[in-house]
Structures are given as structure tokens and as C-alpha cells.
Amino acid sequence: xxxxxxxxxxxxxxxxxxxxxxxxxxxxxxxxxxxxxxxxxxxxxxxxxxxxxxxxxxxxxxxxxxxxxxxxxxxxxxxxxxxxxxxxxxxxxxxxxxxxxxxxxxxxxxxxxxxxxxxxxxxxxxxxxxxxxxxxxxxxxxxxxxxxxxxxxxxxxxxxxxxxxxxxxxxxxxxxxxxxxxxxxxxxxxxxxxxxxxxxxxxxxxxxxxxxxxxxxxxxxxxxxxxxxxxxxxxxxxxxxxxxxxxxxxxxxxxxxxxxxxxxxxxxxxxxxxxxxxxxxxxxxxxxxxxxx
Amino acid sequence: xxxxxxxxxxxxxxxxxxxxxxxxxxxxxxxxxxxxxxxxxxxxxxxxxxxxxxxxxxxxxxxxxxxxxxxxxxxxxxxxxxxxxxxxxxxxxxxxxxxxxxxxxxxxxxxxxxxxxxxxxxxxxxxxxxxxxxxxxxxxxxxxxxxxxxxxxxxxxxxxxxxxxxxxxxxxxxxxxxxxxxxxxxxxxxxxxxxxxxxxxxxxxxxxxxxxxxxxxxxxxxxxxxxxxxxxxxxxxxxxxxxxxxxxxxxxxxxxxxxxxxxxxxxxxxxxxxxx
Numbered sequence: 098x099x100x101x102x103x104x105x106x107x108x109x110x111x112x113x114x115x116x117x118x119x120x121x122x123x124x125x126x127x128x129x130x131x132x133x134x135x136x137x138x139x140x141x142x143x144x145x146x147x148x149x150x151x152x153x154x155x156x157x158x159x160x161x162x163x164x165x166x167x168x169x170x171x172x173x174x175x176x177x178x179x180x181x182x183x184x185x186x187x188x189x190x191x192x193x194x195x196x197x198x199x200x201x202x203x204x205x206x207x208x209x210x211x212x213x214x215x216x217x218x219x220x221x222x223x224x225x226x227x228x229x230x231x232x233x234x235x236x237x238x239x240x241x242x243x244x245x246x247x248x249x250x251x252x253x254x255x256x257x258x259x260x261x262x263x264x265x266x267x268x269x270x271x272x273x274x275x276x277x278x279x280x281x282x283x284x285x286x287x288x289x290x291x292x293x294x295x296x297x298x299x300x301x302x303x304x305x306x307x308x309x310x311x312x313x314x315x316x317x318x319x320x321x322x323x324x325x326x327x328x329x330x331x332x333x334x335x336x337x338x339x340x341x342x343x344x345x346x347x348x349x350x351x352x353x354x355x356x357x358x359x360x361x362x363x364x365x366x367x368x369x370x371x372x373x374x375x376x377x378x379x380x381x382x383x384x385x386x387x388x389x390x
Numbered sequence: 391x392x393x394x395x396x397x398x399x400x401x402x403x404x405x406x407x408x409x410x411x412x413x414x415x416x417x418x419x420x421x422x423x424x425x426x427x428x429x430x431x432x433x434x435x436x437x438x439x440x441x442x443x444x445x446x447x448x449x450x451x452x453x454x455x456x457x458x459x460x461x462x463x464x465x466x467x468x469x470x471x472x473x474x475x476x477x478x479x480x481x482x483x484x485x486x487x488x489x490x491x492x493x494x495x496x497x498x499x500x501x502x503x504x505x506x507x508x509x510x511x512x513x514x515x516x517x518x519x520x521x522x523x524x525x526x527x528x529x530x531x532x533x534x535x536x537x538x539x540x541x542x543x544x545x546x547x548x549x550x551x552x553x554x555x556x557x558x559x560x561x562x563x564x565x566x567x568x569x570x571x572x573x574x575x576x577x578x579x580x581x582x583x584x585x586x587x588x589x590x591x592x593x594x595x596x597x598x599x600x601x602x603x604x605x606x607x608x609x610x611x612x613x614x615x616x617x618x619x620x621x622x623x624x625x626x627x628x629x630x631x632x633x634x635x636x637x638x639x640x641x642x643x644x645x646x647x648x649x650x651x652x653x654x655x656x657x658x659x660x661x662x663x664x665x666x
Contacts, residue, residue: 130660177490177660181493181494181657182490182493182657182662183657183658183660184654184657184658202496205494205495205496208494210490210491210494212490216486216487216488216490216491217486217487217488218412218416218488219486220416220419220420221416221419225412225415228408229408229412230495232404232405232407232408232411233405233408233492233495233496233497234495234496235401235404235405235496262419278491
């Protein structure tokens, strides 16, 4: 693990990262949205939607753990709960032993996130966007400038694009800038929320290679959400299928396929077969937080 | 290794510069908008000052009124820019889609608000300087030179109280994802109405006059007008500074407290997501 983590994490946190095997522990967590609110008391029929329903998972240090689910299944809500962007109704989440609610600053120093949208200041250049992130994470700017060029080039972004506005770049390129932003802060836990959705095949391959490198070369633990069965199968050490906020099955991709094949008397099965069996449907869209808008 | 040894306070100050630098970069990239908004403010300020020439008065009274209105429009230009820069910080991030990334970074909310406020001061001063140049080039302004330094002192102290109100207003876009920004304009308009920006507070109805004592702009404008249009006595300056200090001491901690509550509410109800 290079520089930033060593610089920014306190001694106790560094000890916990070194000593513990449990990178992420999600323990009976629940999250609902909607219903009556102090700000909208006139909405009498407001429906409360359970987005995450008694979810318990554990991710080991250095593991790539996949969460497979349709849109609206609760994947992104779970990511936001881990990322300190949402408060759970009950249950707990710890990242290397730090509680995400009570010890949010310590957790925030250890993780970063790449979501389906690049979420960058579009008129700013990648360099300006990433220097902003570097300052927020106390990464020395001089070193960050060197790292930004190096990381961007490693991700296949030309050096001369680093100073041009993000809105002149393709979506795939923008996503690489978002990945570089996350990598710049050297997270020990990386939350990847559908990072390849909407990307062209070439960009998708680049991002998938980046995910492998992140684990192998940077010793990061990765939680990856996806609704791409192939991607999950080739990248994840273990995965869980989430449906209507609940984890319905968990295991290694091979284990899940073998169990399905055995149950159905087949020679072999695909991960899609497993997904269809446990969810009973395809990948329809429904936004789990839509009720809060 | 400098970062490892830096104190948390110094780290916070350095991190707050991230927001100043980011907003300066954004202003540069959106230079077309900035120029358009500046032209709007200059045109509005000049239109208000021209009212003095349309009022049937003696020439000496006209000169006094020109300065009276110029002080009002310049001061309001600064205060409104400062207020908007802070109050719109959340909405801007929502629009760009970056709010979740800023909120999950390991900076304290104090750092975030300090950065937004510092940029607000820099931005407000820069814009007001351009408006001042335009007014000086167009109108004959003859302020009392002795009142310049006390005026700057009043603006500096008054900025703190406006920062406090700006922080309170910035909670609205956190709470109301779609219309929160527009609600901050309502606060700005009410401050404009009650603070005697273009007229003495004494012309307002009794109840509104009483409410005007809660607005820092009332004391800022009274103080500056006394300094630039009259004689800057020590008692007049102190008389303006004391209520401004009190309002700042009350509104800044209250704003931070409200912000913390609003952020907790936003995290409980899922309102940090991107909209727009």
C-alpha cells in the first residue's frame, strides 16, 4: 500500500488493518425510505419502502466480493450505508473494526467509491477535479500531481487530456477519471457501484483489469455491485444475490453454479440460471430511494 | 510526511482551501455566466442610483442621495454574493453530482463551511470591486475619506454575521432537494426588504422596523452610511460593531448546529443523492 494511507491513518487504525482479516462486517442492517416526514406531514399516503432488509455480510481483507441484483434491489443503498452517506435504521457496519456511524471520519479515510456516474465537476479538468479530491483527503498536492498523471496514463488516458475539461471526454474516459480519483486516495476498501454500466466493451475491459490490479497490486478489499453476470463471475471471489433488500444466497460463483446444477440434475449451470432462480425475474428497473425525492 | 505531523486544525484549514480553489476554478470555467451575472448586477446598481436624479431635490441633496443609494447597492452586492456563495454551495454540488463524494470525504463539516465562507468573502469582494469601479466611472461619488477604514472594519465584522445566516440558509438545499435553493432567495429578499438597503428603516411599518433589528445588514448599512456620508465617530462605529458581533456570535454556532442536524436528517432520509 503506498503513501496516503500511511500518512493519514492513525496508529490504531493501521494496526487494525494489519491485524484483522475482516475488512467489512455488515451486521443485520436495515434501511427504509419514504413514509411520513417532519418536512412533509401533509403527505398522508406516503409509502415506506424497505430498501435494505436485515442484511448480514462479511468481506475478508483482500477479497473481491460481489453484490448481484436488479436495479432497485438495494445494492446502492447498501453501498451508501457503508460509505457513511446514509444512516441505518438499525444494525451495524464496521470497516476494519471502525463503526461507520460512530467513527465515520476514520472510516472515510479508509474507503473510496466509484459509482455508475462519474460525478465530476464537468467544466473542470481531470487534474483540477483530482487535486480537489487530494486536498480533501490530505494528500500532498505536489505528490498528487505526479500520481495523477501516472494513474491516468496507467488507465489509458493520454497525458494531454489531463488538463482539458471533463465534459470534452467520452463517458468511458470520465469513468476512468472517477477511478483515478478513488485510487489517488489509496483506499483500503473500495466500493465499486456498477462501475462498468453503460461503458463500451473496451472501456469495460480496462475497468475490469483495473479492479484486478487494485486488489493484486494495492492490497485493497473490493465490494463490487453489478448486474452483469459475466463480470461478477470473472472478478469476484465470492458473491451474494440481493433481492428486494434481502440477501437470498451467498457463495463463490462456482459453488453457486454447482449447487444449482445439482438441484436441477444438470451437467452445468450459469450464474444467470442461479440469479433467475433466486430472484424469479430479470433485471427490471426500480429506484429504491425514489420515494424520498 | 508533513501531513502526518500537521495538527488537525491546520489540516482543516488546508482542506478548506480545496473548496476555495475549486470554486475559483469553477468561476474561471464558467466565465461567461460570471460576466453575464456581473453585467446584471452593475445594470441593477446603476438603475437604482439613477433614481436619485429623478427625485426632485436640490443638487446638494441629489449628491447625498446618489452616495446613499450607491452605498446601499454596493453593500448589498457584496452581502448578497457572500450569502449566495455559501447558501448555494450544496445546490451547486447537487447539480454537478459531486455532493456524495464531498460528503463522504474525511473532512469535518466545519472545514466544508469554512471553505465555502472563505470563497464567499473573496468572491463577494471581487464582484463588489468591479461594481464599485462601474459606479465611480458613471457617477460623481464623494464619500468622506475619513470613513474608509471604519467602513472596511464594519464590512469585515458584518461578513461574519452574514456567514452565519448563509450557513443557516445552506441547510435548506440539504433538507429540500428540489426547491431548497429557491427558498434561500426568499431569505435574501426578506433581508433586502427589512434592512434599509435603499431607504431608511424608519419608513417601514412599525412591526417590520422591529424585525429589522435582527438583520445584520441594518447595522452594516447604518454604520457605513454614518462613516461615508457623515462623520465616523467612535460611538457610531462601536454602535454598529456591537450588534454585528452579537449576531455573528449567535448565528455562526447556530448555523453549524443546524447544518449538523440537517446533514443527519439528510443521511437518515437519503437526501444527499444527486438531483437535477
